[in-house]
Amino acid sequence: MKPLKKLLGALSIAAMCWSANPAAAATELTMYYPVAVGGPLTAIVDSMVADFMTENPDITVNAIYAGNYNDARIKALAALNSGQPAQTSVMFSIDLYELIEQDAIVAFDDIVTTDEERAWLDSFYPALMENGTTGGKTWGIPFQRSTIVMYYNKDAFRAAGLDPEAPPQTWDELVEMGKKLTKEDGSQWGAMIPSTGYPYWMFGALTMQNGQVLMNDSGDTTFFDDPAVVEALQFWYDLGNTHQIMPAGTIEWGTLRQNFLEGKTAIMWHSTGNLTAVKDNATFDFGVAMLPASERRGTPTGGGNFYIFKQTTPEERTAAMKLIKFMTSPERSAEWSMKTGYVGISPAAYQNEALVNYVEEFPYAAVARDQLEFATAELSTYQTGRVRKALDDAIQAALTGAATPEQALGEAQAVAERLLKPYR
């Protein structure tokens, strides 16, 4: 079929003038980045990149907003294959194993040269590094990282006769307060935990609170059928069915913030990345708290890491390192955190004066950081898309009553076993 390809190629050469053809510069970087939670984040990223280019006139950065995490990974990998590769990208932290399997990225340990840079690798919160390291190497640098926090409507707490400064600390309290907050006429629910979009992520919080993580740290074994995991799913199901403080069925990730802002739920679990959007739009007094505990407190971290691709020249790698160091510096991280609600990624960021003042004035900005102490990696394995889908389906099957938590998770575990066996 070679001649055909040539013919098609020839036909399309005339059309090539429409292709994206960026102008040449000293070192040029193409970077994809996703945005998964609210607010005009693209503008913030663009302005940070512009600042970087002013500081480094010899480097041009072409930052492309690629949609959600899934789109960003598809686009970045597709670009590698199509000969217009990106050099660095912000991608989902859980894409790690997929990227390693595709031999697409380099480990930062192999790029850093100076002691200063090695120290830089150790300057981030350890919980945020968990998703970026495997096999003793660091592959991803945290950037837009989040945890799950509990947003609650203080006015609704007051109206229900609850102390607005004492949000639920345990699962039992969540149920108990939830019952008081749920109105008979259906105009207000006690709590909502989203179960579309990223159900496995919310579930990672519940299981860790129940004392069990979802996978090992080499990404080749999952623990979906562990009794503590099954119990966690049962609890989630009970919230909507037995206790009826949450709507039964699945709850939409994208519209949940709107539901909370409309006062349709007194409590929501959501990404810290929503903090600024909630702060800007809430017409009532709201609070932010760590997630409640069962055996212990817990949340997975979430969000995107910086990666550097293998298909790069040494100059491009140096330039990419410069960019990443710039974007993750304490000042930038502090600015980013204040503007978005994402976690500041290093202790140094929280010593930055602007952020110190901000936290003083708005203490909820520190909840996510304080919670990092109890945080773990989010679900990430080899064949992560399929493994994740198996778990997502199991969660939704259980929540909608199509299967018991035990059945659903047993099946998900069987799928994961079959997929992961070859990687052990």
Add this chain to the structure above:
Amino acid sequence: MKRDPISWLGNALETGAAWLLAIVWIAPLLYALWAAFHPGEYAVRFDLFAPLTLENFAHALERAPFPRYAFNTFILVTSLLSAQLVLCTLAAYAFARFEFKGSSIAFGLVLVQLMITPEILIVENYAILADLGLVDTIAGIGLPYMASAFGIFLLRQAFKSTPRELEEAARLEGCGVLGVLWRVYVPLARPTYLAYGLVSISHHWNNFLWPLVVTNSVATRPLTVGLGVFGAPESGVNWSVISAATLLSVAPLLIAFLLFQRQFVQSFMRAGIK
């Protein structure tokens, strides 16, 4: 003519049904208008006295390069349509007036594309496009659709209904094969061209899946993909801004449709698409 009460009642019922259906059918657009022109807090609350605002449009324009997306879409639909018209005209002419060897088999093979449209073969078509180095180009979005079986089929019908005598007259005046096509067949098939053009434009203006897969960057992304990326529920749905963005991106097509509604329907009629 005297109207009896029963037929009057029937008439009224039908009118009522038509209007009811119409209201249901236009409701999403009405909602988009509501949400786009009112502040965010009224997106889910309906209040006659809600203040009007243009801020949502400003936000939408600020957060995503919609003018650029619109430009990409415009380039896409116009260049694609031009290519389609040329390719389909030639092929349809071949099928209508040259009973060449293998023409019926070839026509059957063309019709296969009516069923197996390029998006059905999304995986391999993407691979082929990558082999050609056309990923993330506007040409790449259009290429698989350029030889349109639907277009060939329609034009073949139109050409076949053209009287042979006209062709012979043109030949006597010294027209060649292409001259006959250009002087006789193309002008007479104008309604078909118009109808096909409108279908093609509205289809590709709204096409999403294939451009989503093919485009990576702002420079090539058409409006639909831009909207999909912009309105992805992951970022938390903000209906006011999304509605504003939606209106921005459908406005050209909507206005064109309002202006040319009559011609649109008539060209369908004259083209004998039935």
Add this chain to the structure above:
Amino acid sequence: MKHVYGWLLLTPAAILLIGFTHYPTLRTIGESFFSRGSSLRPSRFIGLDNYRAMFDDPIFWKVLTNNLWFALGTIPTSIILALTMALLVNRALPGRALVRMAFFTPTILPMIAVANIWLFFYTPDIGLIDQILSLVGISGHNWLGDPATVLGAIIVMTIWKEAGFFMIFYLAALQHLPPELREASRLEGAGRWHHFRRVTFPLLMPTTLFVLINAVINSFKLVDHLFILTKGGPNNASNLLLYYIFETAFSYFDTNFAATLTVALLFLLALMALAQFYLLDKRVHYR
């Protein structure tokens, strides 16, 4: 000479048609016999293993049944509605232009954009449908979060999208019918329904066939709204075959299994084409 001209005129279109329809079809079949490849584990020939995996895959069967329900739910209803709409606006009617425009608007609105608006309609508690229901005292329903209603919700939206488009074809055909036919029926004393059933409907048969083919194809290729509304969830209750193919190829990077699923889709389309050819062609005068 005519052979040469015929082929010459056909060649440009033929190259593109072969390049993006026939060649990829063959390539799809070929790819389905190989394993998923990654840089560290190259793809290798595995015979029918992908097909075995597909038949063992509960999600495949789920999306297949969903797709059949989706087709059954959308095709007849949207065709009947389209015909009804065309008949309604083909007669004197106050505000006819407005009504006609209302019916047709979904056609020019991109699915991806209106999906967000429909998301608002379906959203529990704060959504339009639940707001209207609460006015009459019915409490909210989680339309998209309940496996029992989610596919229905998607079907309703698709009908809304398609009916207006099909209406245009019926309208064009109706206006093409000679008015004397109605007059003749009237003279014979036939009622409107009788006239429709005996005269109009049979004459519209070619249009119906055309619309039917379109509707069938659309029921397999229309998945844009899933990206916004449900992503195929909850638990695949609204997942459709093409969306599953997209996910498999572009989220799981398993182009080979995606090729296998595509073969299944091609097989289904071929069946439909044959069915239409044999069952309907005889009853329609079609050039």
